[in-house]
Amino acid sequence: MIYTVTFNPSLDYIVTVDDFKLGLTNRTTSELMLPGGKGINVSIVLGNLGIDNTALGFTAGFTGKEIVRRVEELGVKSDFIPIEEGFSRINLKLKSIDGTEINGSGPVISQEKIDQLMEKLHVLTSKDILVLAGSIPSSMPDDMYSKIMAELQDTGAMIVVDATRDLLVNVLQYHPFLVKPNNHELGEIFDVELKTREDVVPYARKLQEMGATNVLVSMAGEGAVLVAADGSVSAAPAPKGTLVNGVGAGDSMVAGFIAGWMEKHSYEHAFHMGVSSGSASAFSELLATKEEIQAVYQQVISM
Structure with a gap:
């Protein structure tokens, strides 16, 4: 079984406002409400690819019930832990103003609730995959991911981590199967600017030296790079298509990689599936379907 963990899920309210003006009443010309959070996005794309998985995390209040x-409704099994106080966050995304978002804070997560999550995770075995994705609420310890991996290192479960800076660096000692920074996040770790696919390879190898098994680097319009456990390097330019919605593209890449690895245990195939899934979501209003x-x-393997 595959499990994803989203510590701070959301309802994403995605709107278009033509000719947005500060200080005035603006009206939307399009609206979309979706369950959000990196782990949830991974779960949805895995489900779209026909792969059973369970979404874990914390939800609170009326927004939490709507997230569940x-x-x-999208066909994903869930086993969220309810928080009695507060409410799950609502993230406002202004689609018409590229990159403009207002993200909520989310509820306070108590140690009791963290312990409940750990109990759920202790059922994992070497046959399971765990995806830890996204940020954590400020109420949780900043070494949460590494604590989970330390607890689970004897289970043999395959762990995938999609996080930034210290959250990512701190887990490397526990040898995650896959980490997926983008080129900017990878550059921030080493205080360098990485613009080309060639640029990222030596720094992806540095993450391997620090403990990562496979390093998949997403680069938006520049494509992606995989530095794999067998020493191989795969690189691909971005497939051709029209960018419709970049939200969730990186999460879709993670889901595609996992699906490809499960299908053939081939790093090349997993990489191609990751690139295809990430791009397909970017070309779609919603997260990508299997079709x-x-x-x-087909475009990726012919490039």
Whole structure:
């Protein structure tokens, strides 16, 4: 079984406002409400690819109930831990103003609730995959990911981590199967600017030296790079298509890589599936369907 953990899930309210003006009343021309959070996005794309998985995390209040309803409506199993106080966050994304978002804070997570999550994770075995993705609430310890990996290192579970800076660096000693920074996040770790696919390779290898098994680097319009456990390096330019919605593209890449690895245990195939899934989501209003991913896959393998 694959499990994803989203510590701070959200309802993403995605709106278009034509000719947005500060200080005035603006009206939307399009609206979309989706369950959000990196782990949830991974779960949805895995589900779209026909792979059973369970979404874990914490939810609170009326927004938390709506997140659970929408996740399950999309066919994903969920086992969220309810928080009695506060409410899960709402993230406002202004689609018409590129990159403009207002993200909520989310509820306070007590140690009791963290312990409940750890109990759920202790059922994992070497047959399971765990995806730790995204940020953590300020109420949780900043070494949460590494604490989870330390607890689970004897289970043999395959662990994938999609996080930034210290959250990512601190888990490397526990040898995650896959880490997926983007080129900017990788550059921040080493205080360098990484613009090309060639640039990222030596720094991806440095993450391997620090403990990562496979390093997958997403680069938006520049494509992606995989430095794999067998020493191979795979690189691909971005597939051709029209960018419609970049939200969730990186999470889709993680899901595609996992799906490809499970299918053939081939790093090349997993990489191609990752690139195809990430791009297919970027070309779609919603997270990519299996058919959309397969269509982009044909383009990727012919590049």
